[in-house]
Amino acid sequence: MRDLPKIELHLHLEGAAPPAFIRGLAREKNIDLSGIFREDGGYAYKGFDHFLQVYEAACTVLTGPEEFRRLTLAVLEESASHGVIYTEAFLSPEFCGGADLAAWRDYLAAIEDAAAEAERTFGITLRGIVTPIRHFGPERAKATARCAIETFGPFIRGFGLAGAEMMHRPGDFSWSFDAAREAGMHLTAHAGEWGGPDMVADTIRDLRPERIGHGINASRDPALVEDIAERGIVLEVCPGSNVFLAAVPSWRDHPIADLMARGVKVTVSTDDPPFFHTTMTKEYETLAKVFDFGESEFETLLQTALSAAFCDEETRGRVKARIEARRG
Template identity: 65%
Template sequence: MLSVTPKIELHLHLEGAAPPAFIRGLAKEKRLDIAGIFDARGHYQYKDFWDFLKVYEAATSVLKSPEDYARLTLAVLEESAASGVVYSETFLSPDFCGGRDIGAWREYLHAIREAADQAERTMGITLRGIITCIRHFGPEKAREVARCAADTAGDWIVGFGIAGDEKVLTPKDYLWSFDCAREAGLRLTAHAGEWGGPQSVRDAVNDLGVERIGHGVRAIEDLALVDELAERGIVLEVCPGSNVALGLYPDWRSHPIGQLYDRGVKVTVSTDDPPFFHTTMTREFDELNRAFDWDDGVFANLNRTALDAAFCDADTRARIGKLLET
């Protein structure tokens, strides 16, 4: 039963995982009108990736306090735990949590961590945070985000990354922020190879020195790059349901995760922004099983790859590893 298989997820945007009903309810409490971001069935609606970014930010606009983020964290982790997720890394942005002010960010982080601790006690799911700058907000704001990251780096904030519109500027424009995070001891990842082509993956790896790539699937268009990723052990945080929902690939069978896996690239599976793409970790596993006839052994390999690639400390990794053996 893939639904109850313990799973590890490395690529999850906290705000993007907010159930639509949660956001609608919060908007109603605050008397905010965001009805335009939902369709007749109450689901998020958007035309394309760039419209999705606008809808994402509109939904996030109702989250105005640390308490809101605590409630959000519990709602998201409840959904993840229902799919058998036992360990998750979520992207957090001080852009949305306190306007990049370090003091305000610390308050938001405290609330998120308290909620995560509660979920770990009651739901058996462990959460860690990756602070993420937003590419289309520009390099100067990214520097402020990196300072927040450096200030709160530790056992819970374990990584730093970049998300947003890949067609804005280049990875090298954010090098200062990544160097700042690296010096603070944070592990590094970057969104690339989704809307940017293979070169965006190569640039993120070579210019920013990341060890993981968010998405990275368009590397398949450059087989020399694919072989390089495999040789260097760069891990791809692949989100097939997201890629199909946004029209990057027409269906699951056309998705390159199977080719990447067969060529020795370290791939993992995640949901990205699950309610936006009508997916869950259970659905991801089920669809991959149908598309590629992957058996339990393949999914066990994917989980082991994800565990090895997780940014958590060794003790946490060992504890989660025991859960995968059950």
């Protein structure tokens, strides 16, 4: 499973930071973050709201472009070790200079530099999706949208929405999504991880994304599932994350296989892998064990992700060629 070529479309860059990396930065800066780690060195939190607090605490040591360059390299090296050859990461200008455009350009240059080095060294391609933090509010999202639009290009490909899903309604962010759409950006939005089918339906209606992050609670409304399948909207499903956070009771209860059987386009990702004790290898292994996924299902996941990637066609072609090369 580790060696299978994989594409990951739902990864939060800061949330993928290895705990040892964050501890090392904290030591360098003499910042006491001992409260966010368990005795074994992993991240310590209880429930989703506390997870967000620990996540943001970990980000306090990421204070400049150089730290983000190092972070990007560490994350991409780890992803590549699990067979990932292309990944899209959610990047928040809020964590990169407070959504100030000039500062964001500096951070982004460092991230792009690291991505180029990782592609040469580890054979993995990174593209970015600029993402406002939902619980920071719609007005702050507008500044993030401006950062996204001003840096949209070969590397920054999309605009999204992450954070605490139950704060604000999708339509509150319509201005930011409309602006990004008019600029030609691809769109995705978290919905249906905690909110019900209505949250997914409202997100589709008000924000008109091409992809939905998670989206699993759409499974509770057969008509909505049919609509998603007919529209070709892709769900960025993160089963290990959903189980770990108790968004679903267990792997056996996860709707991923049912959604695929009902014609929904699905991809698999890790979300915030060290927080949820997962990797792309582990996701694949568990899908095989629990749902008896085999070569056909994994090929479907791969091809869906390749088609749904927000990259330009030249990059898509290079990724496709890399997949074929891996297969020999």
